[in-house]
Amino acid sequence: MMKNMSGGAEKRMIxxxxxxxxxxxxxxxVLQCSFFSRLKPFGATPDVILGSxxxxxxxxxxxxxxxxxxxxxxxxxxxxxxxxxxxxLFYLFCAVIATVLAEKLIPRFFSYxxxxxxxxxxxxxxxxxxxxxxxxxxxxxxxxxxIILPEAxxxxxxxxxxxxxxxxxxxxxxxxxRFTF
Amino acid sequence: MKFLKxxxxxxxxxxxxxxxxxxxxxxxxxxxxIVKSGLKTVAKPFEWCGSKIADAIDGFxxxxxEYDDLKKENQELRDALDSMENAAADNEVLKQExxxxxxxxxxxxxxxxxxxxxxxxxxHEAGNxxxxxxxxxxxxxxxxxxxxxxxxxxxxxxxSEVGLDWCKVVSIIETSSxxxxxxxxxxxxGTVEGSLELRAEGKCLMSYEADADIKVGDRxxxxxxxxxxxxxxxxxxxxxxxxxEATRRLMAVVEPSVDFSSLPTxxxxxxxxxxxGAEGVEE
Numbered sequence: 001m002m003k004n005m006s007g008g009a010e011k012r013m014i015x016x017x018x019x020x021x022x023x024x025x026x027x028x029x030v031l032q033c034s035f036f037s038r039l040k041p042f043g044a045t046p047d048v049i050l051g052s053x054x055x056x057x058x059x060x061x062x063x064x065x066x067x068x069x070x071x072x073x074x075x076x077x078x079x080x081x082x083x084x085x086x087x088x089l090f091y092l093f094c095a096v097i098a099t100v101l102a103e104k105l106i107p108r109f110f111s112y113x114x115x116x117x118x119x120x121x122x123x124x125x126x127x128x129x130x131x132x133x134x135x136x137x138x139x140x141x142x143x144x145x146x147i148i149l150p151e152a153x154x155x156x157x158x159x160x161x162x163x164x165x166x167x168x169x170x171x172x173x174x175x176x177x178r179f180t181f
Numbered sequence: 182m183k184f185l186k187x188x189x190x191x192x193x194x195x196x197x198x199x200x201x202x203x204x205x206x207x208x209x210x211x212x213x214x215i216v217k218s219g220l221k222t223v224a225k226p227f228e229w230c231g232s233k234i235a236d237a238i239d240g241f242x243x244x245x246x247e248y249d250d251l252k253k254e255n256q257e258l259r260d261a262l263d264s265m266e267n268a269a270a271d272n273e274v275l276k277q278e279x280x281x282x283x284x285x286x287x288x289x290x291x292x293x294x295x296x297x298x299x300x301x302x303x304x305h306e307a308g309n310x311x312x313x314x315x316x317x318x319x320x321x322x323x324x325x326x327x328x329x330x331x332x333x334x335x336x337x338x339x340x341s342e343v344g345l346d347w348c349k350v351v352s353i354i355e356t357s358s359x360x361x362x363x364x365x366x367x368x369x370x371g372t373v374e375g376s377l378e379l380r381a382e383g384k385c386l387m388s389y390e391a392d393a394d395i396k397v398g399d400r401x402x403x404x405x406x407x408x409x410x411x412x413x414x415x416x417x418x419x420x421x422x423x424x425x426e427a428t429r430r431l432m433a434v435v436e437p438s439v440d441f442s443s444l445p446t447x448x449x450x451x452x453x454x455x456x457x458g459a460e461g462v463e464e
Contacts, residue, residue: 033306035235037305070193073197075224078204079224079228079315082208082311082341084205084209087201134311134357137377
């Protein structure tokens with residue numbers, strides 16, 4: 001869509017994306033670190049940024065999803081993790097997986113729910129890796145599942161409404177052409 | 182696949198790697214990441230709001246969800262109170278406990294060299310693999326890296342990163358935490374470390390020599406060795422003792438006096454900004 005735009009219109013569209021997706025990442029990041037991490041629904045903090053990333057991958061183009069992943073990953077590392085943390089790289093990896101899969105799916109809510117599953121699998125692997133790095137030894141599977149399973153359930157359930165939030169975000173951007181109910 | 186080989190994607194990967202590496206290196210060098218610090222400062226009031234809203238929701242929901250539990254607990258407490266009133270033998274124990282609690286609450290009076298700053302917990306970790314807290318005090322309040330953080334109950338952890346008006350705290354149950362300690366009864370010296378297995382239960386491990394005299398119930402205090410914690414701060418008490426077959430040392434499971442399961446409702450903590458003999462922090 002942006003290919004058909006003039007230089008000025010394209011710049012305006014990019015600025016609009018930065019503001020809207022930046023705002024969304026900011027709000028969701030703050031929610032994740034202060035609201036959900038306090039309430040711990042289903043016994044764990046959900047990764048709502050991951051849900052928003054899947055939605056951007058499905059509703060917008062690849063470049064936007066990749067940039068969103070890096071920005072959101074860096075922001076979530078900044079406010080809710082201790083260095084060294086690999087949020088930017090992890091979400092970038094998820095964005096690649098999500099955009100590749102999203103190409104093959106019809107952009108609907110059900111597809112989004114399906115897309116969340118491999119993303120949550122990536123998140124589980126990332127959490128396991130972080131546990132491994134923080135412990136300095138391979139953590140026991142049983143123990144890891146006690147952390148990973150609640151996180152997966154919590155992420156899956158709370159990320160479902162994120163799709164509609166991100167859908168609203170895409171209205172001013174004009175990326176709705178990819179979306180129908 | 183074509184996209185993955187594009188210049189745009191390669192540049193993005195490089196940027197992501199830089200965003201991961203630069204903060205890690207700056208933190209390792211003890212330097213302040215200006216971008217990170219700025220972002221965190223901007224996010225802080227929103228995090229505070231989110232935390233307060235979560236508090237309100239949690240309180241509202243608990244009225245409905247915990248009514249039966251509270252009723253049952255109330256009855257149990259009544260029974261316990263009755264039995265305590267009739268048990269004169271317990272009086273001495275209660276007296277001792279009261280004396281100890283009073284002694285601890287007078288921490289500041291007894292340790293005038295402690296320079297304390299109170300701080301509120303404004304957010305928690307983003308993931309579920311570590312216990313990291315963010316406090317609402319930073320360099321402008323005199324907070325520096327490696328300052329100990331305590332609560333009325335005991336040691337909570339230490340400051341690992343500091344921004345302008347925020348700091349991150351790594352708790353003592355984290356695997357990256359290591360504290361020099363001694364026991365009150367026999368003065369056995371050892372180290373308390375976080376354990377991945379015990380982290381979920383809010384406990385940690387104390388390793389010590391096999392011939393040391395340690396019993397379940399012994400209280401564990403910071404020894405003051407190392408550059409972070411002053412001596413004499415309560416860590417917790419020993420709840421069980423196990424043999425470590427790998428190292429042939431004994432490992433005692435320590436239940437911290439700070440209840441890590443209730444951290445979200447803890448609210449306020451104290452940062453020790455300085456104390457006599459501190460190396461890494463101000464005096």
